[in-house]
Amino acid sequence: MFELLATIGKTRRGRLTLPHGVVETPCFMPIATKGAVKTLSSADVESLGASVLLSNTYHLLLRPGMDGMKKLGGLHSLMNWDRPILTDSGGYQVFSLAKLNKTTEDGVTFQSHIDGKRIHLTPELSMQMQQVIGSDIMMQFDDVAAGDSTRERYEEAMERSLRWAARCKKEFSNTQSLNHSTTQSLFAIVQGGTHEDLRQRSLEGLLDIGFDGYAIGGLSVGEKREDAYRIAEFVCDRLPTDKPRYFMGGGMPEEIVHYVSIGVDMFDCVIPTRNARHGTLFVWNQDPSTIDFTLTTNYQLPIPPFYRKLNITAEPSQFDTGPIDPFCDCLTCKTTSRAYLRHLFSVGEMLAMRLATIHNLRFYLRLMEALRASVVE
Amino acid sequence: MFELLATIGKTRRGRLTLPHGVVETPCFMPIATKGAVKTLSSADVESLGASVLLSNTYHLLLRPGMDGMKKLGGLHSLMNWDRPILTDSGGYQVFSLAKLNKTTEDGVTFQSHIDGKRIHLTPELSMQMQQVIGSDIMMQFDDVAAGDSTRERYEEAMERSLRWAARCKKEFSNTQSLNHSTTQSLFAIVQGGTHEDLRQRSLEGLLDIGFDGYAIGGLSVGEKREDAYRIAEFVCDRLPTDKPRYFMGGGMPEEIVHYVSIGVDMFDCVIPTRNARHGTLFVWNQDPSTIDFTLTTNYQLPIPPFYRKLNITAEPSQFDTGPIDPFCDCLTCKTTSRAYLRHLFSVGEMLAMRLATIHNLRFYLRLMEALRASVVE
Numbered sequence: 001m002f003e004l005l006a007t008i009g010k011t012r013r014g015r016l017t018l019p020h021g022v023v024e025t026p027c028f029m030p031i032a033t034k035g036a037v038k039t040l041s042s043a044d045v046e047s048l049g050a051s052v053l054l055s056n057t058y059h060l061l062l063r064p065g066m067d068g069m070k071k072l073g074g075l076h077s078l079m080n081w082d083r084p085i086l087t088d089s090g091g092y093q094v095f096s097l098a099k100l101n102k103t104t105e106d107g108v109t110f111q112s113h114i115d116g117k118r119i120h121l122t123p124e125l126s127m128q129m130q131q132v133i134g135s136d137i138m139m140q141f142d143d144v145a146a147g148d149s150t151r152e153r154y155e156e157a158m159e160r161s162l163r164w165a166a167r168c169k170k171e172f173s174n175t176q177s178l179n180h181s182t183t184q185s186l187f188a189i190v191q192g193g194t195h196e197d198l199r200q201r202s203l204e205g206l207l208d209i210g211f212d213g214y215a216i217g218g219l220s221v222g223e224k225r226e227d228a229y230r231i232a233e234f235v236c237d238r239l240p241t242d243k244p245r246y247f248m249g250g251g252m253p254e255e256i257v258h259y260v261s262i263g264v265d266m267f268d269c270v271i272p273t274r275n276a277r278h279g280t281l282f283v284w285n286q287d288p289s290t291i292d293f294t295l296t297t298n299y300q301l302p303i304p305p306f307y308r309k310l311n312i313t314a315e316p317s318q319f320d321t322g323p324i325d326p327f328c329d330c331l332t333c334k335t336t337s338r339a340y341l342r343h344l345f346s347v348g349e350m351l352a353m354r355l356a357t358i359h360n361l362r363f364y365l366r367l368m369e370a371l372r373a374s375v376v377e
Numbered sequence: 378m379f380e381l382l383a384t385i386g387k388t389r390r391g392r393l394t395l396p397h398g399v400v401e402t403p404c405f406m407p408i409a410t411k412g413a414v415k416t417l418s419s420a421d422v423e424s425l426g427a428s429v430l431l432s433n434t435y436h437l438l439l440r441p442g443m444d445g446m447k448k449l450g451g452l453h454s455l456m457n458w459d460r461p462i463l464t465d466s467g468g469y470q471v472f473s474l475a476k477l478n479k480t481t482e483d484g485v486t487f488q489s490h491i492d493g494k495r496i497h498l499t500p501e502l503s504m505q506m507q508q509v510i511g512s513d514i515m516m517q518f519d520d521v522a523a524g525d526s527t528r529e530r531y532e533e534a535m536e537r538s539l540r541w542a543a544r545c546k547k548e549f550s551n552t553q554s555l556n557h558s559t560t561q562s563l564f565a566i567v568q569g570g571t572h573e574d575l576r577q578r579s580l581e582g583l584l585d586i587g588f589d590g591y592a593i594g595g596l597s598v599g600e601k602r603e604d605a606y607r608i609a610e611f612v613c614d615r616l617p618t619d620k621p622r623y624f625m626g627g628g629m630p631e632e633i634v635h636y637v638s639i640g641v642d643m644f645d646c647v648i649p650t651r652n653a654r655h656g657t658l659f660v661w662n663q664d665p666s667t668i669d670f671t672l673t674t675n676y677q678l679p680i681p682p683f684y685r686k687l688n689i690t691a692e693p694s695q696f697d698t699g700p701i702d703p704f705c706d707c708l709t710c711k712t713t714s715r716a717y718l719r720h721l722f723s724v725g726e727m728l729a730m731r732l733a734t735i736h737n738l739r740f741y742l743r744l745m746e747a748l749r750a751s752v753v754e
Contacts, residue, residue: 034724035717041728043712063724064695071696078717318441319448335420340412340455347411347440350727351418 001185001212002244006375010236010263013375016244018084018136019183020076021051025244025265028256028368029054029086030361031273034063035079037361038273039354042081048330048358049365052084052136054268058093061119061129062112074134086268087135088248089126089168091161091189092217095144103143105160123167130184131175137185139215140168145193147221154193154218161191162205169209185212187246190235193218194227203238213244216264220250229258236263253282253307253367257293260371272364276356279313279345282363284327288370307363312356317342330362378562378589379621383752387613387640390752393621395461395513396560397453398428402621402642405633405745406431406463407738408650411440412456414738415650416731419458425707425735426742429461429513431645435470438496438506439489451511463645464512465625466503466545468538468566469594472521480520482537500544507561508552514562516592517545522570524598531570531595538568539582546586562589564623567612570595571604580615590621593641597627606635613640630659630684630744634670637748649741653733656690656722659740661704665747684740687715689733694719707739 006013016023030037030045032055037045045053055075064072072078075085091108094101098110107122126141141164145157165188172186188211192198206214216235219228232247239245246266247259256267272282284307291306310317312324320338332341332355344352383390391402407414407422409432414422422430432452441449449455452462468485471478475487484499503518518541522534542565549563565588569575583591593612596605609624616622623643624636633644649659661684668683687694687701697715709718709732721729 034720034726036721036726036728039727039731041712041732043708059724064720068695072698072716072720077698078714078720080712080714080717318445321449321454331420335418335457337455337457339449340457343411343441343449343455344413347436349411349413350416350730351413353727354416354731355418 002242004241008375009261011261011375012241012263012265013372014244014265016052016084016265018052018185020082020084020136023051023084024372026260026368026371027052027266028364029266029268031055031268031270032079032081032085034059035075037357038277039350039357040361042079044358045081045361046083048362049369050083050361052086053081054086054088055133055135056090056093057087057126057129057133058090058097058121060087060133061090061121062114062117066129066132069129069132074132076134084136085133086137086246086266087130087133087139089130089139089141090121091126091142091144092249094121095146103160105163107141108143123164124171127168127171127175135184137187137213138172140165140186140188140211142189142191142217145191145218147218147223149193151193151195151198154191154195154198158191158193158198158202161189162202165189165206165211166209169211187211187213187215187244189215189217189248191218192231194223194231196231196234199231199235200238203235207240211243213246213266214239215246215248217248219247220269225255228255229262232259232264233262239263253364256364256367257371261293267368269364272360273357275309276360277353279311279352279356281310281312281324281356282307282360283310283325284363287327288366289373291370291374293371293374312338312341313345324359325363328359328362329366330359332356332359332362379619381618385752386638388638388752389618389640389642390749391621391642393429393461395429395562397459397461397513400428400461401749403637403745403748404429404643405741406643406645408432408645408647409456409458409462411436412452414734415654416727416734417738419456421735422458422738423460425739426746427460427738429463430458431463431465432510432512433467433470434464434503434506434510435467435474435498437464437510438467438498439491439494443506443509446506446509451509453511461513462510463514463564463623463643464507464510464516466507466516466518467498468503468519468521469626471498472523480537482540484518485520500541501548504545504548504552512561514564514590515549517542517563517565517588519566519568519594522568522595524595524600526570528570528572528575531568531572531575535568535570535575535579538566539579542566542583542588543586546588564588564590564592564621566592566594566625568595569608571600571608573608573611576608576612577615580612584617588620590623590643591616592623592625594625596624597646602632605632606639609636609641610639616640630741633741633744634748638670644745646741649737650734652686653737654730656688656729656733658687658689658701658733659684659737660687660702661740664704665743666750668747668751670748670751689715689718690722701736702740705736705739706743707736709733709736
């Protein structure tokens with residue numbers, strides 16, 4: 001399922017072979033929270049060069065629900081998207097979105113943030129829902145500690161996540177043996193906050209159970225960037241080389257570059273899409289194929305910085321009839337001037353968000369292309 | 378500029394040759410109020426087969442404003458749209474949208490509905506703004522009477538609109554002689570509510586001044602459909618055959634069919650786009666090329682009805698994995714099931730509005746294609 005094609009130092013160039021297709025790594029997964037990347041159609045996302053999407057089990061469990069999704073034949077069919085999908089487990093969303101969530105050893109009871117309906121989400125239910133969704137990669141259900149938790153809470157959450165990982169693996173094996181038509185994969189999530197010893201314990205426990213891939217969870221939640229870098233490298237250094245590694249929920253382009261340099265294979269992040277909807281665009285400072293990524297320092301942008309952020313709603317773009325990004329090959333840059341995009345944001349046209357989303361996602365996907373090319377060279 | 382290619386009864390098949398291209402009539406103009414058809418890019422609108430857009434002088438006068446539009450080089454350049462554009466004059470919007478509008482013989486003073494800024498819009502300013510926008514067809518500035526006005530108010534508005542039409546023509550001739558690079562056209566607007574004698578007086582006055590085309594204004598504003606049909610036919614019967622006729626702001630598909638049958642050439646309407654954004658889709662009951670439009674009755678749908686309205690957000694679409702409209706050739710119908718479109722509306726994804734807009738606009742544009750084909754046969 002995972003093939004390591006080349007390495008330079010800790011940087012890895014790999015290939016994931018999944019039921020719905022091949023994913024070249026390092027890869028970036030656009031987020032289709034409710035079954036669509038906000039503002040984009042599946043055809044749009046495909047044409048941007050995305051080879052895998054992420055979708056959120058929590059949101060799909062609320063609407064269309066497990067029975068609904070069953071009748072609809074799964075998410076690939078619903079979205080008309082025939083490339084791979086990774087689903088998270090719902091653990092992070094019941095913690096961050098749901099009202100009145102209450103965690104016991106069995107699972108999390110929460111109220112839907114939509115209609116207040118009470119739902120009890122367990123490791124088993126998360127597996128079942130992800131199986132109904134039909135994602136290529138399922139994530140284990142985990143107990144998520146807040147970013148500023150005490151060591152005791154981190155330890156509790158990590159230990160419980162380990163026990164839930166075992167329950168997920170068991171439920172996963174049961175459902176997989178019932179369903180011979182697809183072969184889903186199951187990834188575990190390494191937890192433990194910024195504590196090396198807790199991360200070590202999490203790692204060992206998960207490796208004992210054995211998963212198809214391993215995610216680094218609980219980072220990009222407000223901790224210092226140097227702490228995230230330290231913990232991510234600590235974890236990567238101890239993960240098996242023959243399994244894919246997924247950094248959850250990060251980050252800025254220079255962070256992606258750094259995490260790739262320490263051996264991460266997969267990313268997802270709301271940064272490109274959320275920034276786009278607020279008029280902040282990522283713009284190349286040079287042709288991405290000419291970037292020397294080895295110039296990166298540990299906690300900073302590479303020198304010289306390879307990109308900048310453009311606030312398109314600000315004054316200077318008002319009469320700038322030039323392209324948004326001369327180095328970009330996206331549909332938006334081919335057809336839209338800075339002045340027009342600014343005008344669309346200024347008058348509140350939805351089209352503005354779509355055009356900006358197309359650009360920012362293409363920026364991230366092209367960054368991954370450049371990073372992949374840099375390993376082969 | 379206008380060529381009458383064929384007629385059957387009162388129905389006309391024509392061709393408008395404008396600075397930015399040829400428009401086959403009868404035609405439908407999608408509405409790009411603020412410089413974009415809501416949710417769509419210019420490339421989208423082009424790919425739907427629209428050959429001419431309508432944009433609103435009032436909105437563009439507020440943002441980007443006259444100086445802004447000048448610096449931006451006009452609307453074609455701003456939107457990256459190289460096909461014809463018709464602009465309305467702002468008369469209807471100062472009446473319907475602006476706050477505290479006050480009409481004198483000189484013009485209308487109003488407060489912007491955006492920021493409360495006070496603006497004095499005159500026939501001359503409307504012409505100047507439309508010239509800066511660079512539309513292929515400019516509309517005269519008119520005094521708009523509410524749909525339920527007294528005869529006295531209709532008469533006053535009609536007479537003032539006549540005087541303003543003369544001022545528009547004069548200002549238009551001045552600006553056109555200053556600008557040799559393009560040749561804009563100027564259309565007049567026949568007013569007079571549902572009173573034949575006022576319409577007659579309006580017609581005669583406007584024909585005396587002489588314009589490139591004539592619009593039927595002040596209908597589709599709440600009057601009975603039979604009154605609108607009666608007045609539209611009264612006006613069409615008295616308009617010169619060698620000039621294009623534009624019915625402003627209407628209507629439902631069966632109304633379009635009827636107005637075409639009495640000799641209207643051009644239409645614009647918010648119905649397809651606004652309905653789309655609320656989840657109401659127009660669906661063919663048969664292949665549009667097989668519709669016999671002569672079966673139309675005066676105030677009703679043709680028998681059998683050639684379309685129906687589908688409320689995609691309603692229950693029956695929930696698990697309907699079939700296409701939205703089997704007879705439609707649009708991008709949405711090619712890629713999206715009813716169930717997915719319903720899901721997108723139900724979870725509040727903007728993509729839903731875009732997909733529905735694409736479908737409904739294609740429905741209207743294809744109706745025009747079918748109507749044009751029916752005249753040649």
